[in-house]
Amino acid sequence: MYFPTGPGQRQGQGDCSGWLRDPESFSRVVAKHHIRRELGRELDVKRMTRVTKTAWRIDFPQDIAVFVNLSRLPDFVVAARWFTKPAGQSRYYTYSCTWDGKLVLSERNKP
Secondary structure (H helix, E strand, O other): OEEEEOOOOOOOOOOOHHHHOOHHHHHHHHHHHHHHHHHOOOOOOOEEEEEEOOEEEEEEOOOEEEEEEOOOOOOOEEEEEEEOOOOOOOEEEEEEEOOOOOEEEEEEOOO
8 A cells, every 4th residue: 555645755764675675565555556647547557567677568468568766766766658659758656655654655756
């Protein structure tokens, strides 16, 4: 589970090590959050494919695909919708966790 925050909102202060040890689940949560932010819809993941050591392609219904790049952890993650065309813009998210381990994502400016 995750809790989105807006710019300037306080984030959680818990331990995120479990998320960092599970890049597939971390990427899934980031991609679902990204779709909600960009398209304003809840979509279920159909398939996930590891593209590189630090990047995942997450496929959703209606030929929507989001790429999540974890190469800049622990600083931030990057997500972008590449399909359907036109592609969406890349968005950058910082993260933290609540005391009970829930992931908190916040959009940040491009580094």
